[in-house]
Amino acid sequence: MTPSNTTPPPPGALSNIVTLAVTEDEAEIRLDRWFRRHYPFLTQGALQKLCRTGQVKVDGKRAETSTRLQPGQMVRVPPIPNANKPAPIVIAVNAQDAKELGRMVVYRDDHVIVLNKPSGLAVQGGPGITRHVDGMLEALREGSEHRPRLVHRIDRDTSGLLLLARTPGTAAKLAASFRTREVRKTYWAVVAGRPVPAEGVIDMPLARLGSGPGALTIAADRGDEDAAYAITEYVVRDAAARRLSWLELSPLTGRTHQLRVHCEALGTPILGDPKYGGEAAHMEGFEDRLHLHARSLELPHPSGGTLTVTAELSSHMKETFKILGFEAGVTPAARRS
Missing domain, CATH: 3.30.2350.10 (Pseudouridine synthase)
Known part of the structure; x- marks a missing residue:
């Protein structure tokens, strides 16, 4: 009988044949990714050979590296030298x-x-x-x-x-x-000026210039081979004349600095933006910090249903809202539905 086990043997050892159960949080994971998680030093080529020769089995049957696993299934793991999970790295936190x-x-x-x-x-x-x-x-x-x-x-x-x-x-x-864009992200921003029209969609490809801390995201032509499409929905929630506006932004893509560049492209840079705002983004009487806040997340919960979470504004944005008379209202509690 094949022994059952839940923990790979010590690093460096040649393991016996073990059978590991697929856990609930591993539902739909590919077999090769499951092996990378439990045996991080096992190469893809070596795993493919083990599958090809029938040494790896799922519920007693041969399996391919692309096989999708389900909770409760049993994975037969053959002897694997020098491919065991190392001890977890513990990072001290003061x-x-x-x-x-x-x-x-x-x-x-x-x-x-x-x-x-x-x-x-x-x-x-x-x-x-x-x-x-x-x-x-x-x-x-x-x-x-x-x-x-x-x-x-x-x-x-x-x-x-x-x-x-x-x-x-x-x-x-x-x-x-x-x-797959099943997560809906909503941001709040205070911007210089007031967009026209008051709501719309910014469909503007973006490209990265340079690398490291000095890299910039810029608007790009649609035919540019380095461009990535980027789409943001926006709506003006309130405005202080035409000097400053409160925007609700929903990025449908997730490019680096997407919201900051898209707001600048509208002609309404985010207040306090040190990288993309220019002079218009820095106003006397307001704290000179980026006024961009990830306000809410709505996503499929891993165990079922939908999770919606909302975050209280940062202190500097609260102060700016107070000065401008913007009413954020009560921050709702997290909920699952």
Whole structure:
């Protein structure tokens, strides 16, 4: 009888034949991706050979690397030398950062965590960036074998909602939802001027110039081979004469700096934008910080139904709303339907 196991043997060992159960959060994952998750050092070529020779089986039957797995199925894993899962890397988080991260949490359950990230805090590290959300996530492990992981990103200077997955399988499901545009993202921005018309769709391809921190996103011609299509819906929620407006923005694509460049292309740059706004975006009497906030997320929940989460405005945008007389209203509680 084939022994059953749930944990690969120690790194470097030649494993016995084991049978691993597919877990609930691994539903619909491809067999090759399942192996990469459990045996990260196993190459694609080696796995293909194991499948081709019938050494890998799913529920007792030969399987291809593209086979989609379902919860409860049993995967036969043959002896695999030097292909075992390494010990998890634990990143220490100081008490102050852990406390700050805890205050950012606006929703959590067994599958996801949603943060309301402050403006100025980077999501991931990079040149000159040593403090970032990704480096704090160990504080949200809460005894789980899995460290929460980022599903998407928002700009360092943008405040608002950031979605985390609590398991690798959940991360894969959520990433697929972003790719297929099942996730609806809504942003609020304060912009210089007032768009005409008051609502519409910005359909403008974008391209990246350069790389690293100095890279820029620019409007591009449709025939440009380096261009990526980018579409944003917008509506004016309120305006202070024609000097400043409150926009609700819904990006239908997810290009780097898309909203910032699209607003600038409308002739209404986002207030406080240091990169794309120009002089028009910097006004006396208002805090000179980017006025862009990831206000809400609506997405298919990994365990079924729809999750809707809304984030309170950042402090500097609250102050600007107060000065301009914009009424944000009560921030609704997260809900699943």
